[in-house]
Amino acid sequence: MRSAAAQNYPGCTLIRSFVEYEAFKAGTMERIRKAEMGKGDMGAPPPDFVMVAFLQPGVNDPLKARWLGAVAHLSTSSVFHKNNLAVVEDRTLMAQLRREPNTVAIEYARRYHADGVPFRSWPPAFLPTEELELAGFLRSNVLSIVPELAANLAHDWWSLTSKPAMVLVYFDVNWLKRVQRATGKKVNPTTEFRGELVALAQRHPDMLVAIASTMLEGPFSLRSVDLADVQDEYRVAIFDRASHQKFPLRDDFSMALMENFVKDFKRGASALESYMLSQPPPRPEANSPGRVYTIVGKTFEQIVNQETRKDILLTLYRHNDQDTQRRVAPQMVRLAQVLAYEERIVVAMLEATLNEYPVEFTSESLPAVFFRKAGNPPTLERYTEELDLDTMLAFLRRKSSSPAFKVLDSSKAEGKRNVRLVKRKPEQAEKQASEKKWRSRSRNKKDEL
Structure with a gap:
């Protein structure tokens, strides 16, 4: 059974008991295992999150629907596979689930903004902290990995997370198209090394790990890190928040090199070669x-x-x-x-x-x-x-x-x-002009006398 709000989002499942939750979690992990086996033998399934949302029973309003939409979008569009968002309407069950490993519990609070400012349009309306405290949840959980950084949402992702640096992995769109034509199979860049990226984010929880197309424009583009002319399926750069510096990985891509690159950055960014996209300064x-x-x-x-x-x-x-x-x-x-x-x-x-x-x-x-x-x-x-x-x-x-x-x-x-x-x-300007005109007339009259 699903709630009225949850029915609008395929990634949402209503959970009414701990037994239902265990079955839901097992089904989620099984879907992940099957998806990866379809790509070949990749070993054990990678660590995964099950996102659980608590909703007050009987609450059914636009605020609830928009909140569900935002979280469902994060669930269904991320490297955390589809159908892993549970909706709970029982406080006791919610308290139990908070103690579960690999479970991220978020609580819906029915609080409205004082001045009634509306939400931004979905998707994904990263809801303001004043209403739902969802931003805090994102900082500490989901934003360890961004599945694909889009130009129009780059600022949202970067501003909502408090992490001091971001590792951005670019995948070559043209290379993916060539592989798809040669094999006849659709290649998903996020699943090619999904487990390794999740593991990288877990080893370095203070850094945001993101994936982007080589077609990405704006301040995170390939040109901004001087990698536009590099011929490689994947390219990597680190963005430092405090210094606003960007550090491109000049060597050929591999997970081992990326791991060492991240470690070198954390030891001291001064040891790496930074790059700034700039025209020559004018005179x-x-x-x-x-x-x-x-x-x-x-x-x-x-x-x-x-x-x-x-x-x-x-x-x-x-x-x-x-x-x-x-x-x-x-x-x-x-x-x-x-x-x-x-x-x-x-x-x-x-x-x-x-x-x-x-x-x-x-x-x-x-x-x-x-x-x-x-x-x-x-x-x-x-x-x-x-x-x-x-x-x-x-x-x-x-x-x-x-x-x-x-x-x-x-x-x-x-x-x-x-x-x-x-x-x-x-x-004020009109009053000043009027006073000036009056003083001028007064002086003229005195001169006449």
């Missing part, structure tokens, strides 16, 4: 007031991360994108010109395919504009309004960390004359 005079700053991988830390006293409007783009060249770049040039005398706001652009940048700036599409507001710590948000001068100035008036900023008349921006002070609140 210093190129990044001057009145111009759009050109940021590259090697200058990102200095201009964006270390300079916390300035607001930065940063555009990420592709160099061969016609939309950027025709529409976005000219508007950014105009914006930089009218802000020529404002030292507290920087207008900048970065070529996203040729330079390294933090995952916080990841976007599914380019061009993408981000506003990094000055502060301690600084805050980051995505700019989603129109890319024209007036709209961007209005946005900066609302969001700028400065109470006022200097703006040149756009018609005279090139001459850098007639600097006028623009207040964040229009009513």
Whole structure:
């Protein structure tokens, strides 16, 4: 028997007794064993988790359904095979299961966010800590292995885990296609050495182990670790959270080499060769007031991360994108010109395919504009309004960390004359102008007398 919510997700099974749980766990391990025997004799089945969710009896609401959806997605899409999520509606049984080995127990708490902020769309809505404390569960359990790192979810995985480093294994899509054509069988890259990767994650619980296609784009792409030209079925790199450094494995791939590579990293990253994807830095005079700053991988830390006293409007783009060249770049040039005398706001652009940048700036599409507001710590948000001068100035008036900023008349921006002070609140500017006009009239009357 299944609950109404569990019926929507094939990976969910309702458990009502400890006997049912034992049968469920045995069936899960048997499915894993059969799946691996189908690939050949791989020995004993690898360690596995059985995820158990406790649901309050009688609770049936959208929050419950979304939560089940998120956890079921983690179950059915991960290296922990399908149908290994049990749903429990009995507190006594839940207490028993917490003591079971290879069992991850998570408890559903019916708590709503105070301001009613809705969840992000499924899949997989990695639910906020405020509602379900699922993020804490992910940090300590499921996120030891990421089955396949997708570009649009890379930031979610990396931000939810507290692990200081990530081992990323890339599999060659073209190689898989050739194998499939030659053998007529579908090859799953995650099952080729699934047991070894699980064992690697267990030996190094302080590191996140992830798998990605060689087609992955963004800050975790092959190009970002200088492995794009390497001809190998699998390639490996380590990403260090604290230093933002990336360490590619230059030797041919093997599990033994990857194990030694991880150990060398943990002994001291300074002994490994790091790599940073970056274009040559521009001349210093190129990044001057009145111009759009050109940021590259090697200058990102200095201009964006270390300079916390300035607001930065940063555009990420592709160099061969016609939309950027025709529409976005000219508007950014105009914006930089009218802000020529404002030292507290920087207008900048970065070529996203040729330079390294933090995952916080990841976007599914380019061009993408981000506003990094000055502060301690600084805050980051995505700019989603129109890319024209007036709209961007209005946005900066609302969001700028400065109470006022200097703006040149756009018609005279090139001459850098007639600097006028623009207040964040229009009513304050109008009041100031009215008072100035009144004082001028008073002086004129005195002169006449």
